[in-house]
Amino acid sequence: MRHGRNKPRLLLALYARPKHPESYHYALLISPKITAALINPPAKRLSATKYHVKNTIENINNQISQPWRFEQAEINDVNQEPRLLVCVVIGKVLAQERVERVFHATPVCQIDDADREKALAFDCRSWVIDVVEGLRQSDAVSSLLDWGLLERKTVEYVNGKKRTGRWGAGRDAGKILGVPILDLITGMEINS
Numbered sequence: 568m569r570h571g572r573n574k575p576r577l578l579l580a581l582y583a584r585p586k587h588p589e590s591y592h593y594a595l596l597i598s599p600k601i602t603a604a605l606i607n608p609p610a611k612r613l614s615a616t617k618y619h620v621k622n623t624i625e626n627i628n629n630q631i632s633q634p635w636r637f638e639q640a641e642i643n644d645v646n647q648e649p650r651l652l653v654c655v656v657i658g659k660v661l662a663q664e665r666v667e668r669v670f671h672a673t674p675v676c677q678i679d680d681a682d683r684e685k686a687l688a689f690d691c692r693s694w695v696i697d698v699v700e701g702l703r704q705s706d707a708v709s710s711l712l713d714w715g716l717l718e719r720k721t722v723e724y725v726n727g728k729k730r731t732g733r734w735g736a737g738r739d740a741g742k743i744l745g746v747p748i749l750d751l752i753t754g755m756e757i758n759s
Contacts, residue, residue, distance in 0.1 A: 573600050575660040577708050578615070578748075579695070579717060581725050583650040583734075591652070591725070593695040594619035595670075596645070597660060601748060601757050612644040613745075618670045620694045635675050635689060646745045653728060655721045656750040656757075657699075658708035665707035673698045710752045717751070724749050 575597050582592035598615035617640045622633040642648050660666055674697070676682070676689035699717065702708045711717075728734070728747050748757040 575663065576600055576656045577658040577660055577666070577702070577711075578654040579657050579721050580617070580654050581652050581721060583652055585650075591692075591722075592619070592621075592650070593691045595695060595698060596642070596654060597663075597666070598645070601656065601750070613646065615642045615645050616640070617642050617648075618698070620675050620691050634677055635694075637671070637673075637675050639670070648746070651746050652734070653721070653725045653747045653749070655717075655724060656748065656752055657717055658702070658711045659752065660707065661709055662705075662707040665705050666702060669698060669701040669705055669707065673701055712751065720749075720751060 576599070578596040578598060580594045580596050582594065584590055584592050595618045596615040597618070598613060601613065617638070620635050620637050622635045624633055645651060645654065673694060675694065676686045678686050680686040696714050699711065699714055703711050712720075724747070733744075733747065745758045747759055749755075750757050
């Protein structure tokens with residue numbers, strides 16, 4: 568049994584969307600507790616499990632569609648994860664099985680669903696919002712703030728990194744940088 572201090576962490580991850588640079592792809596990650604010693608230097612690996620929804624183009628019987636689907640994927644090292652901009656620790660996982668149930672039970676809407684309005688508004692962000700609310704109700708994760716505050720702090724964090732030129736031209740390309748990580752539980756930046 569894990570002590571409360573070393574519980575796995577739930578992270579909100581924002582990914583770049585090259586065709587839509589003004590918005591982000593939202594995902595949730597579960598990782599071991601993250602400390603500066605664990606990830607510095609960035610050559611050390613930080614594994615995680617990624618949970619998200621995505622839509623991909625399908626051609627079935629000459630019918631093109633883009634259905635949404637849930638995906639769970641193992642990440643060997645978040646620092647090598649393509650397009651991952653930032654991670655924000657949003658809670659401690661108290662019951663992994665309950666967390667998994669919430670992830671798998673959260674509906675994935677399709678364009679032809681009966682609730683047309685919800686189906687048209689559905690995306691990776693709305694799915695993450697629904698999951699976070701489900702986790703809050705399940706008591707499977709501690710320290711969860713309300714969604715509006717979580718999202719605001721996460722977007723402020725990634726925008727602050729953009730303003731400092733974190734991914735821009737002119738930065739030292741030879742310097743290995745880990746993914747920026749902010750811990751909302753402690754209020755500290757773990758990796759800048």
